[in-house]
Amino acid sequence: MADLVAYVIRKILLAIPVIILATFIVFLMLYLTPGDPVIAIAPPHASVDEIQKLRVKYGFDQPFIVQYGKFLWRLMHGDLGTSVGRATLNLNVGDLIVQRLPRTLELMAIGLAISYSLGIPLGIFSARRQNSWGDRSVMVFTLVAYAMPSFWLGILLMLLFAVYLGWLPAEGTVGGYGSIALPAITLGVGNAALTTRMMRSSMLEVTRQDYITQLRSRGLPEREIIYKHAVKNAILPVITVIGLDIGWFVGGAVVVETVFAWPGLGMLITTSISNHDFPVVQGCILILALFVVFGNLMADILYAYVDPRVRLG
């Protein structure tokens, strides 16, 4: 257990530079905008006086490193600034994010569930019938699903289920259980392709190992060998990549939410970009990045917990 604690502490320490990089990139965004960075966070039609006040408040008259320090200081106090968009003028960015975050989490959770409940069985199926027609079809599915940009899949599903069949609502703002179906499927299917491939190759590797041969030689039923002994070990590498999956989901959520007008953080980023509401864009990107770092950390810890070999590595 001591080695697990040491491992977790090491992983947390390694996550800190990534978090600092995230804050730095978000801060740097202001400097990359063409023109004066104060203009990017000043409300539209602000007077020269007001802009000057902002300049002093955010320290833009001081050296870069001091400005960054001030930015970090405010972040540590939970201050993400105020919105400069027309509809949300002067509202606290943190509040805006807190409002939208649950919808994004909900979408990602269901997407993740779809991705695993599709990918893991398909991977097992494929591996058990390696090189059969069934396996080949699954592999073709994964190739296409992986190559498919999420917004294009979303549009196709919308066309099929909302426009032609009329089974499900196309927009996320309608509410009800139906409205999450299409965005969640869109988000889940692309990742299911990766899960399927991982599960398949992992199953193929595990079923070639000696202990499986030994179980077979003892005459155990194939079903029992596969589901009781092989799957347990084969699923481990699939769990490790849950962290990477979260990275994929965060990127995908921004796009998918925009396709379906799903009122989450992703949609907030897109509308804020088009409204030149810079503080909100910064806040959202930072929160999503932290979310990914946290997800990666959780996945690492989970993996070390289920597979003790990892802790020593």
Add this chain to the structure above:
Amino acid sequence: MMHPRKSLNDKLKTWQMAGGVKQMIADILERGGRNKMVIIGFSIIIVMVALAVLAPVLPLADPTPRQLDPADQTLSPSSHHWFGTDELGRDVFSRVIWGARVSLTVATMAILVSLIIGVVLGLTAGYFGGVVDYIIAGTIDLFWTFPAFLLALAFAAALGPSLSNVILAISISYWAGFARLMRGQALTVRERLFVEASRALGAKNGRIMFTHILPNCIAPLIVWASVGVADAITIESSLSFLGVGTQPPTPSWGYMLYRGIPYLEEAPWIATFPGMILLFTILGFNLFGDGLRDVLDPRMKGLRR
């Protein structure tokens, strides 16, 4: 039992691979040519690249006409307009072909920039080791952990939409993959005998790095670059879809799809044709890269990431 001469031949081959780039590329082509995925992927790439390069000389309608005729709006596909016309009356087929030019240029440039940054940093880190490696490898890991699309989105949103900014945004979010690969290869190759021999003969570090270690990494770099172009096309089209990538009126697949959403019911061709070609192109680069990887490194079969 292997024929003795054949085994000698194999030995010679590996020995030659350590030095001759031409031999290596010939080897890649020979082995790749026997794989179905590689052939299909390569054919798709050739078709798309040819269309993109030839777009100015093909008898296409003007993709961004100044004069628009309202009578041409949302016409369904016909012999005159193969893919129909969009909501402004522009020929969708022509815009899809010109869009290929934009997508492929952006993706190739972005991957080229990533490749150069990645190779130089990865090679330096892996070859020299020590403090240099510690600093560079740390930076690589930081960028590797950071979600790529979010990074590209942040940079594209801040820099403002333009083709060169999109290329820059994708490169910043993608170079770490190449650097990781290159560093890993450099770490193993630098221990090989021929590197030591070369050093004994008095070769300088730069010469060893670029004439001995780099050529040995060509195969995995080609695989990564191909898969990378597919990813870059996805990122470019996603950014354009969100409105921070290629700007109208320049035709871009992502933005065409975005504009097509309100017309899904009455004019589905506006979104579906660019979408199909987009998928087809990404699939081509993925097939080529994946197939080549299976051929060159069977241990990696079926794995990706």
